[in-house]
Amino acid sequence: MRAMVYRGPYKVRVEEKDVPPIEHPNDAIVRVTLAAICGSDLHLYHGMMPDTRVGMTFGHEFIGVVEQVGPSVRNLQPGDRVMVPFNIYCGSCYFCARGLYSNCHNVNPNATAVGGIYGYSHTCGGYDGGQAEYVRVPFADVGPSLIPDWMDDEDALLLTDALPTGYFGAQLGDISEGDTVVVFGAGPVGLFAAKSAWFMGAGRVIVIDHLEYRLEKARTFAHAETYNFTEYDDIVVHLKKATGYLGADVAIDAVGAEADGNFLQHVLAAKIKLQGGSPVALNWAIDSVRKGGTVSVMGAYGPIFSAVKFGDALNKGLTLRMNQCPVKRQWPRLFEHIRNGYLKPSDIVTHRIPLEHIAEGYHMFSAKLDNCIKPVIVPGAG
Structure with a gap:
């Protein structure tokens, strides 16, 4: 074959x-x-x-x-x-x-x-x-x-x-009627997560990415608000402003560790095979969700050795839910x-x-x- x-x-x-x-x-x-x-x-x-x-x-x-x-x-x-x-x-x-x-x-x-x-x-x-x-x-x-x-x-x-994983990401968010949901990543899984959030009663769905053609798809396919993070000094600050300075109720990480990896990981890849890059999207999710909110993770992560803001998640009383679908x-x-x-x-x-x-x-x-x-x-x- x-x-x-x-x-x-x-x-x-x-x-x-x-x-x-x-x-x-x-x-x-x-x-x-x-x-x-x-x-x-x-x-x-x-x-x-x-x-x-x-x-x-x-x-x-x-x-x-x-x-x-x-x-x-x-x-x-x-x-x-x-x-x-x-x-x-x-x-x-x-x-x-x-x-x-x-x-x-x-x-x-x-x-x-x-x-x-x-x-x-x-x-x-x-x-x-x-x-x-x-x-x-x-x-x-x-x-x-x-x-x-x-x-x-x-x-x-x-x-x-792709579709079940996006749906699962919205499911893990435990969305309540009227919730504001922010999805990081407008790839296939992020698009499906944003679309699925409406099925679960979301009142507002926001999608964050840096590629304009994917954000356009998020607007037409998932009927979401979109923001290109490259256009803002700090996308987390912008999301706070956009949500009345409270933060979103639910944040969905549909990115995972960056598939390109960072420079150090490329240098060391042959030896220790670190997957992905730093968990930027996960930290943005932790920072941009309101106190007492929920962070859902179904982006791909492996044995990465980067700092996740776990203390911030603890102090904000966040619920973190994650798994492979x-x-x-x-x-x-x-x-x-x-x-x-x-x-x-x-x-x-x-x-x-x-x-x-x-x-x-x-x-x-x-x-x-x-x-x-x-x-x-x-x-x-x-």
């Missing part, structure tokens, strides 16, 4: 790899029909994520058609169209039983926190991802779901991570919103790129070229 393969920082290419085999009776092999590049893939692309090995295939957002199933699989059969959540999880451990699918205890021997994630380094289990023609899907009776007949493929694709838990309500016409996830897709051109796709997305917000990868095209 053809697959995207990592060859080192900023180096990805398409190569021939063996089609993955069934390794366990509960496996399925899925022929990928659509995949996507996620903002968190840039941590891998830039070489900032620990234990990202040469030869790995990235991609935790994908849908496809079941090609083959193991002898224990009961819920799927060859020919089924399926959407696959980015979480790999067993469905039966202590954490899965409580709906914490992203914290599964049985799928990742290398971490005590996160469970398994497709195509996201050996820190997250070492599973190859879906930026390829075929992918092995473990626990096939647990994760994948049939794509409803009424759902478009691109909408289903965005339900595998348990994707499948969000699906029933999101299916309703899409079917009722309240939400069209694929509205944020800006580019459709053949798998053979994925190296150019990564470069474009990383360098923010051509007003790229969400690139979709099409195996077999081009």
Whole structure:
């Protein structure tokens, strides 16, 4: 098969790899029909994520058609169209039983926190991802779901991570009716978080970013107020002024650590693989939310060694809530919103790129070229 393969920082290419085999009776092999590049893939692309090995295939957002199933699989059969959540999880451990699918205890021997994630380094289990023609899907009776007949493929694709994660970010904010919600980051997850905040009763939604084309999307797609932080001496002071000097009720960090990393991290990356940069957006969230408010975090963070203003959060009496999104838990309500016409996830897709051109796709997305917000990868095209 053809697959995207990592060859080192900023180096990805398409190569021939063996089609993955069934390794366990509960496996399925899925022929990928659509995949996507996620903002968190840039941590891998830039070489900032620990234990990202040469030869790995990235991609935790994908849908496809079941090609083959193991002898224990009961819920799927060859020919089924399926959407696959980015979480790999067993469905039966202590954490899965409580709906914490992203914290599964049985799928990742290398971490005590996160469970398994497709195509996201050996820190997250070492599973190859879906930026390829075929992918092995473990626990096939647990994760994948049939794509409803009424759902478009691109909408289903965005339900595998970006949309549920944004919705989860708004959910973690514990939004009350009339709340002012500020979202840091107008990438796909931030856009979905802003849109979702309205569903939960927000009275005002503000989005902060530095790229004008993404802020325009926040205005048209998420109907949010927007501010470009480069236009203000101190965006936190401006947000205080804009909220009657109290602060927002809820702040959502949809940025995480900057995927570009800072200079020191690039110098040291080969040795200690620090992920991301300083948690600027998280500190802005802590500073700009009102006393007694809530900060929701679902941006990508790894083992960073930068100062988070924890003392400020303590003294302000803030509630901090965070996790990797348990994707499948969000699906029933999101299916309703899409079917009722309240939400069209694929509205944020800006580019459709053949798998053979994925190296150019990564470069474009990383360098923010051509007003790229969400690139979709099409195996077999081009």
